[in-house]
Amino acid sequence: MQTLLPTSTAGSLPKPSWLARPETLWSPWKLQDDELYEGKRDALLLSLREQRQAGIDIVSDGEQTRQHFVTTFIEHLSGVDFQQKKTVRIRNRYDASVPTVLSEVARTKPVFVDDAKFLRQQTKQPIKWALPGPMTMIDTLYDAHYKSREKLAWEFASILNQEAKELEAAGVDIIQFDEPAYNVFFDEVNDWGIAALERAIEGLKCQTCVHICYGYGIKANTAWKKTLGSEWRQYEAIFPKLQRSNIDMVSLECQNSRVPMELIGLIRGKKVMVGAIDVATNAIETPKEVADTLRKALQFVDADKLYPCTNCGMAPLSKNIANAKLSALHLGAEIIREELRNS
Numbered sequence: 001m002q003t004l005l006p007t008s009t010a011g012s013l014p015k016p017s018w019l020a021r022p023e024t025l026w027s028p029w030k031l032q033d034d035e036l037y038e039g040k041r042d043a044l045l046l047s048l049r050e051q052r053q054a055g056i057d058i059v060s061d062g063e064q065t066r067q068h069f070v071t072t073f074i075e076h077l078s079g080v081d082f083q084q085k086k087t088v089r090i091r092n093r094y095d096a097s098v099p100t101v102l103s104e105v106a107r108t109k110p111v112f113v114d115d116a117k118f119l120r121q122q123t124k125q126p127i128k129w130a131l132p133g134p135m136t137m138i139d140t141l142y143d144a145h146y147k148s149r150e151k152l153a154w155e156f157a158s159i160l161n162q163e164a165k166e167l168e169a170a171g172v173d174i175i176q177f178d179e180p181a182y183n184v185f186f187d188e189v190n191d192w193g194i195a196a197l198e199r200a201i202e203g204l205k206c207q208t209c210v211h212i213c214y215g216y217g218i219k220a221n222t223a224w225k226k227t228l229g230s231e232w233r234q235y236e237a238i239f240p241k242l243q244r245s246n247i248d249m250v251s252l253e254c255q256n257s258r259v260p261m262e263l264i265g266l267i268r269g270k271k272v273m274v275g276a277i278d279v280a281t282n283a284i285e286t287p288k289e290v291a292d293t294l295r296k297a298l299q300f301v302d303a304d305k306l307y308p309c310t311n312c313g314m315a316p317l318s319k320n321i322a323n324a325k326l327s328a329l330h331l332g333a334e335i336i337r338e339e340l341r342n343s
């Protein structure tokens with residue numbers, strides 16, 4: 001990756017209105033069977049075009065092929081029963097009806113590998129692919145079999161490793177693991193969460209990333225953020241261990257979040273995807289606002305390790321707003337590139 005400050009997105013992008021209800025998180029598909037298969041691919045092409053038009057350097061599928069960032073992956077595994085739903089508390093924050101683990105979990109077939117190959121065929125730009133992280137996966141399930149969060153996380157980590165190796169072979173440059181649960185279960189993260197993530201990336205030669213965040217702009221998350229006080233220091237509890245891990249990159253929420261920027265100093269040496277776009281508001285950042293956030297981050301991360309990014313996924317936003325935010329990200333990064341060239 002030659003570009004200085006290469007831009008990317010943290011996760012999902014809006015889906016076309018003919019594929020899923022717009023501005024709705026986890027909206028059910030509007031198409032079925034062959035039409036759905038074709039629709040997802042068309043949506044991926046559209047999303048890729050929009051990312052390119054906005055000037056995004058590291059592109060993704062915009063998560064057009066999945067309904068939910070965790071459950072779509074789990075649907076492809078054996079051992080999990082989607083008919084038997086149980087209500088659990090997600091990240092100690094909101095209730096959700098989730099599938100049940102009834103027997104040993106296994107990956108009987110590749111999950112996203114064909115989609116990744118398809119994306120690879122469309123572009124020469126670096127591509128990033130997101131997978132759920134082991135800890136966030138166990139937090140989105142009811143476990144009636146292993147009866148141990150750690151054990152189940154370990155099983156998922158080895159399944160994720162199988163998938164990640166095939167994604168790498170398909171030409172994915174960066175594999176990202178989404179771990180919003182890292183912001184909640186600090187003790188577990190330090191005890192076994194980071195070890196499980198390292199198991200998931202074992203043997204990979206491509207770049208690996210962990211995305212930690214304060215979640216989509218849904219009500220439960222916005223309400224939770226209000227309880228966190230004036231400074232959000234959640235990252236502080238886990239960064240020292242993360243700094244010593246094998247993971248290459250860390251993706252963080254920095255725009256409009258109350259995370260003190262100096263916490264990034266705790267992961268010195270890692271590449272940092274700095275969220276400079278707030279996904280929880282329709283207000284479109286100006287390039288100058290993006291640049292301000294990046295400039296602050298540059299105090300704690302070297303320029304060659306700074307990757308301007310969005311705070312989180314943008315699936316719940318309208319396409320117009322999401323695209324305008326992506327343009328702002330690109331233009332904001334341009335401002336800093338120019339400053340670095342002249343300094």
Ligand SMILES: [Zn+2]
Nearest residue numbers: 213215312313
């Ligand atoms: Zn996120």
